[in-house]
Amino acid sequence: MSDENSTAVADATSDERLAYRGVFQRLLVRPEIGAIIGAIAIWIFFWAVSVPFGTAGGASNILDLSATLGIMAVAVSMLMIGGEFDLSSGAATGALGIATILLVKDTGALGGAGLNMSIAIPLSLALALFIGWFNGTMVERTSLPSFIVTLGTFFILKGAKLGISKLVVDQIQVGRIDEGAGYSFWRKIFASEWQRNDHQFGSRDFFYTLGIVGGFALLVLAVHEYNYARRKVLNNAGAALTAVAFAGGIAGIVILHATDNTGGNYLGGIVIAVSTLVGLFGFGWWRFEPVAQRGNLHIDQQVSKSFGLGLGLVALGAISAVTLDSASSSDFFLLITEQGLRAMLFVGLTSAGITFMIIGVRQASTTNPLTKSTGLAVLATTIAAIAFLVRSESASPKFRGAAFSLLLVGALLALSWAVTSSCFEERRFAHTAADNTGRLLALVGSLMVLGGAVVRLLFTTAAEIERGISPAKFSVRIVWFLSVAGVATWVLGRTKFGSWTFAVGGNKDAARQVGVPAARTKTQLFMIVSSAAWLVGLLLAFRLNTLQSGTGDGLEFEYIIAAVVGGTMLTGGYGSAFGGAIGAVIMAISKAGIPFSGWNSDWRFVFLGGILLLAVIANNFIRDKAEASR
C-alpha cells in the first residue's frame, strides 16, 4: 500500500518537538496499569505463602469473590468518572434482591406477590432503574453533592428493606426464592455452576503449554516490533535463522519430555535457551535495522552507583538467606517465623536490588546501546544466580520448580533483550505500520496466554483426579462479571456516552457549553449503577436463597475503594472501567488470600487499608509521570 508508506514518512518527519515515547512509557499512560501490576504482585505474594492458593480452587475462589464486587466496582467506576458518588449502591443490591424474592414468593394472606419470575425479574429491574433515576434527578435538580443525596437514599433503602421485610414476612430475613415459579429456568442464568472435576480433557496440558509459551513468545515479538526500527528490505537469512531456532526450541521441549534425568533436563534447558537467543537475534536480523555505530562502553558515575547498590542488595539478600537457619520455626514476631523473616529479607532485598539494577540499565541506555546491553547482561546473570540459589536453598517443591523456571525465563529474556538491543537500532519515531503489527501480535499473544490459562482452570485430567485434586467450581456470575467489565470498557472508550461521561466528570460546564446533555448523562450513570445493583442482588438471591435485610449495607465503600485502586480519580474525569474490575480482583485476592495463608481474617482490613493508600499513591505517581512524559 502506497498510503502506508506516506504516513510512515510523515510520522517520521513531523515530530521534531515531541520526543518519541518508548513502548513501556506508553503503557504507563493507561490508568489501570498500576492496578494490574499490583494485582500480580499481591497474587504472587499469597501464592508464595500458601500452598492451595495457586490451584484452580484458589482461582475459582478469587473469581467468585471478585464477581459481585467487580460488577458493582465497574459501574461505580463509570459513575465516579462522571464525577458523582452513589452511597446507596451497597444497600440497593440487597434491596433489589429482597424485592425480587418478595415479588416471587407466595406466603398466603400477607406476604409476597407470587408472581412468575419472568414477570418479577423485569419488574425489579424497573424498580432498579427508578432508584437510579431518582438519585440522578435529585442530584441534578437540587445541585446538592451526590454524597448527601445518595446518603439519604441509602438510609431510605436500608430502612425500607428492614421495614418491608418485617411487614411482609415478619422476619428480617427474606427467603426461599427457589419456591418461586420459573426458578429452574432463571437459576441457570444467574447461578449455574461449572464443576471442574466433571470435565476431563486429555490434551489439556498440551493446549496450556502451547497457549502460555506461544502467547508469551508473541508478546515478546510485539515488544520488539514496537521498539526497533524496521528494515526497508527484509533480510531472508534472518528469517531462515529464526526458522532454525524455532525447530531447535521444539527439539528442546521434546528432549525435556523424552528424558527424565537431570542431565536430560540440563540438555533440554540449554537447547531451549540457545534457540531462544538465536531465534530472537534471527528475528531481529530479519526485520530490524542493524546498529550503525556501536560506540564504546561508557560507564558514568550514576550508572555504576545504581549497579553497585543493586548488586550489593542482591548479595545481602543471598547472604541473609544462607546464614539464617532454615530449620528453626519458632515464632518470634507476630505471625512471622524465622523462616518467614528469612524469606522476606531475601525477597525484599533481592527485588530492591533488581529494581536498582533496572534503574541503572535505564540510565545506561541514555549513554549508548552497548552500555545498556552490558547492564542488561549483568542483570540477566544476577537473576539466573538468584534462581539457582532459590533452587538449592528452598525446601518447598513449588519454589524449586515454579520459581526456578520463572526466574530462569526472566533471566533469559533479559539476556536476549541485551543481545538484540545491542545489535539493532531502536525506533525514535512513530511508525504506523509497525505499531499496527505490534498491536496485532500483542493481542493474539494475550489471547493465547489467556486461553491457555482458561483451559487449565476449567478442565482437569485423569492424572490429576488420581492424585486427588480438590474440586473447584466456577459460577456463571464470573461470566456476568467479565461481560459487564467488557461492555463497560467498550462503552467508555468507544461510544458517545462514554466520551460524555469523561466530559461531565472532567469539566461539566465545558461539556454543557458544547452541547453535551450533562444532566441526562449523569442520570443515566446513576441508572447504570442501580441496574448493576439489581444484577448483583439477583446473583446473591439465587446463590443464597435467603437474603438478610442487611445484605449489601456498607459495601458501597468497598466498591469505591475498588474503583480508586483501579486508577479512577476521586474528583472524576479520569479512570477506566477495566481498572475497577482489576481493583475488585485485588480486593478479592486479599480477601481470599488471608484465610488461605492461615492468618486471622481480622487482619483483612489492615491489608485493605494498606492497599488503598499504596494504590492511591502509586496511581498519582504514575499519572504525574505519564502527564510529564507526554
Place this chain on the structure above:
Amino acid sequence: MTAPTLEIENISKFYGNINALQDITTSVDAGKVTCVLGDNGAGKSTFIKILAGAHKQSEGTIRMDGEEVNFNSPRDALAKGIATVYQDLAMVPLMSVWRNFFLGAEPTKSFGPFKWIDVDTAKRVAKEEMAKMGIDIRDTEQPVGTLSGGERQSVAIARAAYFGAKVLILDEPTSALGVKQSGVVLKYIVAARQRGLAVIFITHNPHHAWPVGDRFMILNRGRSLGNFAKDEITRDELVTMMAGGAELEELTHELESA
C-alpha cells in the same frame, strides 16, 4: 450591499432596576473582526450572554443575514451558527485533543442497534483541522491539559469553524496569557477570519484589538461609547477611550496633587 452576518440594533438588558446594557448597536461581516472593548463591569459578559443565547435581551433586535432571530438557549444559538468560546470553559483538560474537538458531536459508525465513535475519522479530522489553524499536533491522543493556553483556545476556534459556525464569539481569549501566547491567539483569530468567519473579539486590551479588528465598539458602564470602523478611529484615540479618557485625566490630577 448585502446585510451583515450579524447585526445588533439598540439592544438593552435590564436586571430589575439595573440597566446592564443600554442601546448597543454594532455589526459584523463574514471575514471581518469586530472588537468589543470594555473594562470590568462595562457589560461585556451580559453582551456575550445575549449573543450566546444564555440570556434574552430586554429590548432591541438581533438580525442574522438580514433576518431577525431569537435565541432560546445556548444550543439554539449554536444551531443557528453562533459559537462562543469562553476563556476558561472551553475544554475538558483530562480528555484527549480529538475527544475534545468532537465532544457533543462525535462522528459515529453503526451496526444494527449498536453505535460507536468512528475514532479513526475523528482523529484524522481533528489533526487536519488543527493543521489548518497552523498547529501541528502529532498525537491527537494527547490530553488537552498538556497544551499551552493559546493552543487550547485554538482547538476551540478550530472546532467552532469545523462545525459550521458563521459567527465566532471569543470571550477575553488573551487575558490570561503571556505576551507571546497572546500573539499566537491573535494569529488564530486572523486565521479564523481568513476562513470566512465573522468574529466578535471581546477584550479589555486595545493593543490586542487594534491589529486584528475591522470594527471597534467600546462599552462603558453598560453604554456604548461609539461603534467605529477601523478608518474612523486611530489607535491612540482607541487607547484613550478605553482607558477612560476624561476620567483618567481627572485621576492623574488627583494623584499628582496628593
